[in-house]
Amino acid sequence: MSRKFMKMKIQLVPLILFFLQMDNLLCSEERSTYIIHMDKSFMPMAFSSHHHWYSSMLQSVNSQTSPKLLYSYDNAFHGFSAVVSETDLETLKNSPGFLTAYADGPVFPDTTHSYKFLSLNTAAGLWPASQYGQDAIIGVVDSGILPESLSFRDDGMTNIPARWRGICQEGEQFNSSLCNKKLIGARYFNGGVKAANPGVTITMNSARDESGHGTHVAATAAGNYVAGVSYFGYASGTARGVAPRARLAMYKVLWNEGSYESDALAGIDQAIADGVDVLSISLSYRRRELHDNPLAIAAFGAREKGILVSISAGNRGPGFATLLEGIPWAVVVAAGTIDRWLAGTVSLGNGRIITGWTLFPGRAIVRNIRLVYNESFSSCSTQGSQINQSSRILVCTLSDIEFDSVKTVTMDPSVPYVDARIVITQDVTELRSFTYQRPGVIITPSEGREVIEYIKSSDNPTASIDFQQTVIGAEPRAAPAVADFSSRGPARSYPGVLKPDIMAPGVLILAADNPDSLRAQIGVTYLGSDFTLRSGTSMSCPHISGIAALLKTAHPNWSPAAIQSAMMTTASVLDNTDEPIKDSGLDYRVANALDMGSGQVDPNRALDPGLVYDASIQDYVNLICSMDLTSEQRRTIIRSSYNCSNASSDINYPSFIALYDSQENGTKLTKEFRRTVTNVGNGPTTYLVEVETPRESTIEISPMTLTFAKKYEKRSYTMTIRYRSYSPSETNSGAITWIDGSGKHRVRSPIVVTTTVSIYE
Structure with a gap:
């Protein structure tokens, strides 16, 4: 070896060692997620929002590890979470306004999850200010209640308020001992059913719920804490209602034998007499004229007694003017999505992992099974007889036209030789209520192209699928978005007041239900569940009912109009990516107030709205007097004790x-x-x-x-x-x-x- 080469080698050694040391240093700078608390009063005036301030702080960190902002917080506390190195964190500690930081720990998703999505928390805001709705009474007018549900235990409840005037009406499989300090009243009304069907036999002649709808609504509004629940392994955690310490009174007016307006009016009328603070009505009727609509008439009487009435907007969307019950003296609630993705993870043989959508109710073993795709039988309606080998995952494409038949075809247990399916479709949100009889996962067209390319390029394409996954966050879609089914304004009954009023979570809400009702199916086996996922404005309505109960407790002197105003004027029009809320029913274009009212309810901001638009019962009378109604029609709503000397539509x-x-x-x-x-x-x-x-x-x-x-x-x-x-x-x-x-x-x-x-x- 020459002397010149030896000299060069000696000179290179320190340089190599330097780069090795630098590499070790960079490798040791592992990044972790930290939650950082900030004093917002230090935010410079140059920033338009706290989010921009936090982003600027991270951008100013001169780091090779590229800090990443995950979330900014402004409700539970002031601060943000970010992926940073320890060196980055030390730099951030010198930033003006820094308070403290700690490493992010593991959490388990809570069921319903909507309370967390609405930023309700134990540290600050509306929950502690209202003592979780303690002593507020929510009357639910629906299909009855399952009193044995754990959501209606009275653990931690105080004595029933002395002002309560209701009873626990006995009936079939329902005695008075089933009521307690949580479920303080239960009544049932079926005179209308019997009158319309002489000789009819009522199968459950009591307040007991058969369909599960009323149970789900009541638990969403004010269910007590129940740990360790899930929907067949999805969305596992602790269930609770929006106002977990509020009281519940159930008024059963919906029956398997029929549902009639007279029964609904009777139920609402009794609830007013019993002394409820909030009425939650997830019902809808076809009558459009206010003077003929039982909900409109009864809601006026409730408002007259100081009771806030929350009514579902209906599930006739996404068309223009599909909202029928535009009741000016009730809070009409639209439905939106939440940031929870119930998932199945597809692991391809080439290492690619795709998170898809599924509600298959089991932990199926789908491991390293051959993928099959052929354009000649790519449709989801393809019969398994066309596939001549067993143990296969069929990849198929689902068009909008085929959607109606996918429930019975995609997972048809009679189809042989297919262990599972990967279904490619344009809009995965349409499949949220899908019944999976066989293992299957929904993926997007872009992900589908990757799967198909892998199949075509591999001699032995395989995949594994893991079920019962729950993902929280803005991916694959930002939330909230207006649900496609939610009815849109303007209201046909009275378009002169903007409806709906507000939006709340109403898609795949997990709450108590009737376990004897069919909730899922594997092959020919039917499955039930104590807690069930439901979607509809029936689910968004009790969210507003619960929030109204919290506000009523925190501000006992506020009128229903003031509570409604507080919710509406503080609602958010931005999703969890700080972009305008989108409409899932219209290709995710920006939503407007006819879709979502004032926006997504923000309970903690509603606690301190600054200003409220208040209205007396006389103001509503003046509005009714301005409508094109006869004297008799007006009196059906306002009765004869009011005069129309100051009629005004404004x-x-x-x-x-x-x-x-x-x-x-x-x-x-x-x-x-x-x-x-x-x-x-x-x-x-x-x-x-x-x-x-x-x-x-x-x-x-x-x-x-x-x-x-x-x-x-x-x-x-x-x-x-x-x-x-x-x-x-x-x-x-x-x-x-x-x-x-x-x-x-x-x-x-x-x-x-x-x-x-x-x-x-």
Whole structure:
């Protein structure tokens, strides 16, 4: 070896050692997830939001490990979670406003999960402020209740409030001892059923629930804590209602033998007499006219007694004006998705892992099985006889047209020689209520292309599938999104008030149910479950009922209108990626107020809304008097004790709707609204208005500043909108937001410009 080469080798040794040391240093800088608490008062004025502030902090960390922001928090606490190295964390500790940090630990998903998605927590906000709804009474008008469910135990409940006037009505398989400090009342009403069907035999002549619907609704609103529940291994955790310490009273009005308006009216009427604080009504009737609608009539009586009424918007979406019951004196609730993905993990033989959708109710063993795909029999309706070998995973494509038949075909137990299926479809959200009789997973078209390419390029393509997976987060879809089935406004019964009012979780909500009802099937075996996933505005409605009960407990002097206003003006219009909420029923375009009302309810912000739009019962009377009704029709709603000397269609509502006749395209129109807001914040304050103007409209606000000297003081303003009519069913949206000097309170009211809807269409 030459001397020159030896010298070069000696010189390279320190350099190699340096790079090895650097490599070891970088390798030792493993990243972990940390939760970092911040003092938000340190946020510089240059940042428009705390999210941007946290992002900037991480970007300023000059690190080769690329810190990653996961979530920013502004409800349970102020701070964020991020994937950082220990060196990065030490740098962040020197940032202004840093309080503390700790490593993220493992958690188990809670069932319903919706309470967590709504940021309800034990540390701060509406739950502790209301003592979890203690002593609020929620009346549920539905199909009855299963009193033995663990969700209705009275562990931790105090004595029943002395103001309660209800009873536990005995009946078939239901005696008075089944009520307790949680389920404080139960009644049933079937006179209408019997009158319509003389001689009919009621199969369960009591408040006992056969279908499970009422049990699920009641448990969602105010179920007690139940640990270790799941839906066949999915969404496992601890179940609880939105107001877990509130009381429940069930009024059974839905029957297997039929459901009638008279029974519903009787149930609501009795609930009012018994002394409930909130009425949760996940029912819908075809009657559109307010003076004929039992829900509208009964809801007015309830509001007159100071009871907030929460009603489901209906499941007729996603079409324009599919909402029938636009009751101005009730909270009409739309349904949205949550950030929980019930999954099956597909592991391909080439190492690629795909998270798909499944609700197969078992831990099937699908390991290293050959994948089969051929365009000549790629349809999900292909019979297994075309596959000449056993132990196969069939990859098939499902079109929108085929969707209706997939339930009976995709997992048909009569199909031989197929161990499992991987179904490729464009919109996985449509399959959330899918019944899996055989193991199967749903994946997207882009993922499907990967699977097919792998099959074509491999001599022995195989895959394994793991079931009973639960994933929380923004992937594969941001949440919330408006559920496709949720009915859209404007309301056909009365389009003059913007409906729906608000959106709450209503897709795949896990709560107590009747275990004897069919919930799943494997082959020819039918399965039941004590806790079941259900979807519908029937599920979103009790979320609002529970939140209303919490607010009623925290603010016992607030009227139902004030509670409704607090929920509406603090609702969020952003999803968990800080983007505008989308509409899953219309190709995920940006949703508007006809889809979701004021937005997704935010319980903790509703606790301290700053301002509320209050309304007395006389205000609702004035609204009814302004409607095109006869004297008799008016009296069916408001009775004869009120007069119509001050008829006005401009009620003090937390939202605005400007209507036009779709046949007068291009007509220029003007509408003026007058509103009065009440300061429910502490002490003097000043609010400035921020305006989002609908397309091709102008808005004037007078005055543009509202100054309050003390709490409970009122101030009024007018909003004048100049707009023009458009083509049929076109909608243009905007909003006005009153913002206080500190920026803490943002009181937002949506504005919609849209066409009138005839109730006879």
